[in-house]
Every structure is written in structure tokens, then in C-alpha cells.
Amino acid sequence: MEFKEGLTFDDVLLVPKYSDITSRSQTNLSTKLSRNISLNIPFISANMDTVTESSMAVVMARAGGIGIIHRFLTIQEQAKEVLKVKRSGSVIIENPYTIDQDKTVQDALDYAKEKEVSGLLVLNSESKLVGIVTDRDLLFEKNTLHLIKDVMTKDVVTTKPGTSTEEAKEILHKHRIEKLPIVDESGTINGLITSKDITNIEDYPSASKDQKGRPLVGAAVGVKGDFLERTENLLDAGADVLVVDIAHGHSENAISTIRNIKKAFPDCELIAGNIATAKGAEDLINAGVDAVKVGVGSGSICITRVITGSGVPQLTAVMDCTKICRDHDIPIISDGGTRTSGDATKALAAGASSVMIGSMLGGTDESPGTVLTKNGKRFKVYRGMASLGASLGRKSKEAGSISFDEDLNDYVAEGVEAMVPYKGTVTDILKQLTGGVRSGLSYCGAHNISQMQNNAEFIKMSRAGFAESQPHDVSVM
Ligand code: XMP
DSSP states (O other), rough: OOOOOOOGGGEEOOOOOOOOOGGGOOOEEEEEEETTEEESSSEESSSSSTOOOOHHHHHHHHTTTTEEEOOOOOOHHHHHHHHHHTTTOOOSBSSSEEEEETTHHHHHHHHHHHHTSSSSEETTTTEEEEEEHHHHHHOOOTTTTSSSSHHBSSSSOOBBBBBHHHHHHHHHHHTTTTTTEEOOTTTTTTEEEEEHHHHHHHHHHTOOOOOSSEEEEEEEEEESTTTHHHHHHHHTTTEEEEEEOOOOOHHHHHHHHHHHHHHHTTTOEEEHHHHHHSSHHHHHHHHOOOOEEEEOOSTTBBBBHHHSOOOOOHHHHHHHHHHHHHTTOOOOESSOOOOOOOHHHHHHHHHHHEESSSTTTTTTSSSSOOOOTTTTTTEEEEEEETTTHHHHHHHHHSSSSSOHHHHHHHOOBBBBBBEOOOOBBBBHHHHHHHHHHHHHHHHTSBBHHHHHHHHHHEOOOOHHHHHHOOOOOOOOO
16 A cells, blocks of 8 residues: 655745745736636635625625625525625615515514615505615604604605716715615616715725625535425525535535536535545546635645644645646635645645635624623634534524434534634635735745746755744743
8 A cells, every 4th residue: 555645834945936026016916716707816715604795795895806605594594694794795776675665664663674775665556666664763763553654755866777876976965875776767766876885895805796796695505305495596696606615525415416406406515525635636627617626624624634634735736636627617716724825825836726714704794693802802613513512503493403422323523612712803814815815926936826827936944944934932921
């Protein structure tokens, strides 16, 4: 039997190359997420229940990356998260929420709360726009049984289809309003422009967007049960890309799921994983995927290697998949084990087009969960999706309740539950990550990621080399 050598980020360094870059702003981080989708930064937030729901996905898209909404939600909940991302940043909201003028204030309050919006357009019995109700109209209305038609703002300023962003800005400014419905000649609502969305667009020039100018968002599906129904609902909600999410992606389960999804939804952009070998990548490519997710046992909360003895050190896993993926023009996502911008740079230099991140983005304002305090320090929970806690959580969601004893006997966890320090907003972390990778490109004498991949020369280092690479012989403040 032959032993292969497996290396990971801490085993190597990138050899510095001549660089003509004089400022990090000369570097370009745009990359391919999948066959047909591009990103402006090579970062993806992990489809984990302590990392990505709509808040995280919105910020990831604004920064130029993408978030993948995890699948441990009901189909309706997950589709709603996708929709929230889509509605968070389009210039024109295509199907604004509406309410009948004969409904009550309470109905409007309930509906606005359910949809998490601050205003509703009001329709008459012929579905024509007759008014608008916003937070301001509703909040201090003491009698919640009042009819909407009695409390709404009636003289709504509207515009016609085809209004440009600049024209919309002028109208919003002139009338000092925040919402501008688009209404055609017959009085039918065609959409809604809000000042918040226009501001967002101007504030985030590198945002990753779909063809309608809405933020990109992805969502994960599993390989069992309702995955086709889930796929359909997520695509209907506007998901740009789906991720077939299974720990052992080089498996019949994954391959048949990819085939079934591609057969039922041929236009669905599909990522699948996780795999850790060239053969794994090849089999998923042959099944029809548009990108492969590489990483088995590398994640910070993974114990797959401990429990099963299986896995491949992350850098070698990426490198092994590079040739076959390049031959088929299928991007690689390096998933797991990224602790620093240096790790991300090494993954990209080794052949990944983007990097999926969990723990670095956990513990932020945008990650799901509450901030806990322990010994005066603030934390958030970050857990493996194959941890016992995550498994119990989702079983109780699916089945209503379960017997703890029963499950403990059945379940072999391949992930742990952990706490990560509270870190504030993801935006700051992404700035550090992208800044580090930009500098990394410069050290490789590269202006962009594909140049870095061509220029990259890795050098293996000894334990002494690794120790020398860390701060040493000083007390770090
Ligand atoms: P990082 O290192 O960024 O890794 O925290 C995130 C990735 O870890 C994977 N993941 C798991 N792997 N058991 C595993 O073996 C688990 O319970 C588990 N949960 C997540 C996943 O690929 C994620 O993107």
C-alpha cells in the first residue's frame, strides 16, 4: 500500500514573487462561484445554522460574496429567508406586499410583522392602488379595529413603469417620501421603489447581484425526503444557486440527488459536496454540478477525522481536485479550516476559486443566535451541523419532539458544539479577509486570483519554520 502525503495550510507558505503592485486597490478579487455565477470577492458564508440566515446573506452579498442559507429550517422558513435577501436590495421590488382597504389596522399590523416590512400598499376591491399605510400610520392608532381605508395615506405619489433610478430619486426627494409605487395606466401596481433600496445600492458598489439587480443568495438542500419540493420552493423564492449538502459527497446519495435536481430543474445552478479527491470531483462533475465544494474533516468544529479516521488535509484536497476541475472549467470552493486571510490566500493559490467560511463569521451580529456572557466575555454558539445539539434541534423541528435517550443511542456525532467570541459586524471581518488576500496576491506578483494560481509556488516548512511564522519571543498585547 502506498502512502500519499497530505498537507494543509500550516504546512506551507507561498514563495514571494516580484510584484509591480503599488497599492492593494490595483488587485481584483472577482472570481467564479460556479459555472454561471461570478462574485466580486471570493468568500461564501457557510450553510450552517449558526452562520447563515438572511441577515448574514444580505451582508455577504453587499460585500460582493454570497451566503448560503442553511437547510435546517422548514421549507417555508428557508424560502422566506431567501425571499428576505432578495427583497433587501433590489431597485424595484416586483411584488410589493399589499392589503385590502377593508381590512383592519390589526390585520395590517399582523401582515407587516409577518413579512417584516414597514409599509403596505392598499388596494380596492378591483386590486387598484388607493393608498399606502406605513409604520407611522399604524403605530399610534389606538383602535386596531379601524379600517385601513380610514387611516391610510390617500394621495399616493406614484410613477410609471420604466422610471430610472435617477428619476425615482428626484421624485422621492421632491415629495420627501420614502416609498414610490410604480403604477401602469390601468392603475395596476407594477412594483415599488424605496429610498432605502436606492441608498443601499449606492452604498454597496461591489455587491453581487442577479440580472434584476437583486442580491445574490444561495440555499442548501439535503439528499433525502423532501429535497425536490425544497428545491422547487427555494428556486421560486429566487435562490440563485443551490448547494447539495452532504458530509460524504462522493456517494451514490449525492450523485443521484444531483441528477434528480438537474433533471427536474435543468436551469438550476447547482453546487455539491463535500468531496476531498479528484475522483470525487470528477464523479460530481459527470453528474452535472456547476461547482464542487471541497473539504472533509477540515472544519473547526469537525470531528469526522477523529470519529471515522477519514479525510484529507485541506490544501492537498484542493490541489488534488484542481486539474480535473480546470479541465472541465468547474470552480472549486474550499470549505473548512480557514482561520486567517493567509489560509484563504493559500486555498485560492492552490486552485480554489472561492472559500467557504464558518467559524470566522460565527459570533457576529449577523450570525443567528444570541450573545452570551461568560466570565465577563461575550460569546455566541457556533456548532457543527453533525453535532448532537444541531441534530436534536432539527429532529425536534421535523418531528415535533423526540426522546433524548433514543437519539443518544442512535446518533454518532461528527461535529462539536462550541462558543466563539462575539466579534461585532461581519463587515469588519470581511474587510480584514479581503485586505489580507489582496496583499497575498501582491506577494505572489499577481493582480487577480487566476494570475496568482499561475504564479503560485508553495514551499513546505518545518515545525521550526511554522513557529518562526507566528509572533515569537514577545508578549503579544
Ligand atoms: P470552518 O473551519 O470555517 O468550517 O469553521 C466550516 C465548515 O465545516 C463543515 N461542517 C462540519 N464538518 N462535522 C464536520 O465534519 C460537522 O458537524 C460540520 N458542520 C459543518 C462545513 O463544511 C462547513 O462549511
